[in-house]
Amino acid sequence: MFSTGQGRKTDPVDAHSVALAGLHSSGLRVIAADDASVALRLLADRRDELGVARSQTINRRYRLLLELLPGGAKKFLSAAQAKEMLAGVRPRDIAGKTRRRLAAEMVTELTQIDKRIKSADAELKALVTSAGSSLLQLHGIGPSGAARLLGDVGDIARFADKGRFASWNGAAPLDASSGDQNRHRLSRAGNRRIHRVLHIMAIVALRNDTEGRACYRRKLAAGKTTMEALRCLKRRLSDVVCQQMCTDAKRAQTGPGGHPGVTLESSAPDPIPTVSTSEQSLPGPARHEPRTLFLSAS
Numbered sequence: 001m002f003s004t005g006q007g008r009k010t011d012p013v014d015a016h017s018v019a020l021a022g023l024h025s026s027g028l029r030v031i032a033a034d035d036a037s038v039a040l041r042l043l044a045d046r047r048d049e050l051g052v053a054r055s056q057t058i059n060r061r062y063r064l065l066l067e068l069l070p071g072g073a074k075k076f077l078s079a080a081q082a083k084e085m086l087a088g089v090r091p092r093d094i095a096g097k098t099r100r101r102l103a104a105e106m107v108t109e110l111t112q113i114d115k116r117i118k119s120a121d122a123e124l125k126a127l128v129t130s131a132g133s134s135l136l137q138l139h140g141i142g143p144s145g146a147a148r149l150l151g152d153v154g155d156i157a158r159f160a161d162k163g164r165f166a167s168w169n170g171a172a173p174l175d176a177s178s179g180d181q182n183r184h185r186l187s188r189a190g191n192r193r194i195h196r197v198l199h200i201m202a203i204v205a206l207r208n209d210t211e212g213r214a215c216y217r218r219k220l221a222a223g224k225t226t227m228e229a230l231r232c233l234k235r236r237l238s239d240v241v242c243q244q245m246c247t248d249a250k251r252a253q254t255g256p257g258g259h260p261g262v263t264l265e266s267s268a269p270d271p272i273p274t275v276s277t278s279e280q281s282l283p284g285p286a287r288h289e290p291r292t293l294f295l296s297a298s
Contacts, residue, residue: 034154040127041151047120047144054113061106064099082107120144132252135244139212140204140237145197149241152194156245162238169194171238173231186231198234198241205233212237 022028058075061082066072068089077085086104091097124143128136128150135146159165166172170190205212212233219229 029158036127036131037151037154039151040124040131040147043120043124043127044144044147044151047117047124047147050113050117050120051144054110054117057106057110057113061103061110064103064106068096068099068103079107079111082110133245133248135241135248138201138240138244139208139210140201141197141241145200148193148197149245152191153245156242156249159242162242165242166235166238169198169238171195171198171231171235173235186227195234198237201237201241202230202233205237206230 061077062073062075065082065085068091069085073082073085082103086100086107089096089100091100121143124147125136128143128146131150133146133150135141135149136143141149156165159168163172167187168190170187170192172187172190174187202212202216206216215236216229216233219232220226224232
């Protein structure tokens with residue numbers, strides 16, 4: 001059952017795997033809670049909730065403006081633009097007056113949410129910087145994404161290589177070959193929060209003149225579909241993130257002059273993953289691309 005890769009999300013199989021690892025492995029690392037990682041996860045969750053609340057408020061305001069204004073209004077309006085539009089609306093019926101009042105309240109709510117998001121981003125950026133992480137230097141990673149990576153990953157050293165990290169976050173493809181057809185498909189396992197961070201990185205890379213967009217176009221030229229090319233790009237970005245976090249961890253363990261400093265304890269929120277033969281690291285450029293290719297211009 002373990003070798004086929006089936007059923008690895010069930011509790012009995014997971015419990016059996018942990019028992020086997022504990023009985024037959026030596027030199028296992030001690031798992032310890034890290035308050036800094038817990039704080040980062042809590043703040044990252046709050047930032048995600050604020051983002052969801054902002055999207056919901058924008059959608060509700062857009063629906064009300066469609067009912068108030070002939071032809072409606074564009075979806076993404078600033079607070080000043082929304083107030084200006086509402087100032088020119090003077091409904092006479094009770095339903096129209098109610099719609100206008102609710103739309104005005106949503107403009108105020110959206111302004112407050114934007115202030116909270118700005119404050120949360122500033123706090124996350126300060127915490128990520130104080131943790132000694134350089135993830136913010138990677139193109140497409142903001143304070144929320146960096147905090148999510150630090151909070152969910154914990155100690156990057158718990159992953160033996162880039163392939164296991166990619167398997168854990170769902171960026172590693174699964175072998176779906178049949179006969180003479182050699183192909184891979186999307187893995188729906190793994191940490192979906194970290195996979196979302198990689199997806200945002202990939203989308204930002206495609207929108208700008210980056211090495212990520214060049215990699216995407218090379219995959220398209222090689223005959224891959226758009227979704228396959230995007231998955232390949234996320235797999236490469238997973239390697240880049242893993243390498244950056246490993247570099248930060250080594251720098252944190254080494255004090256001035258190269259002397260050993262503070263040793264990081266594992267704060268893994270999830271079990272140490274396993275990897276099948278179809279989820280190994282990609283050869284060639286995946287390991288040897290220059291580290292500056294995915295760095296932001298700033």
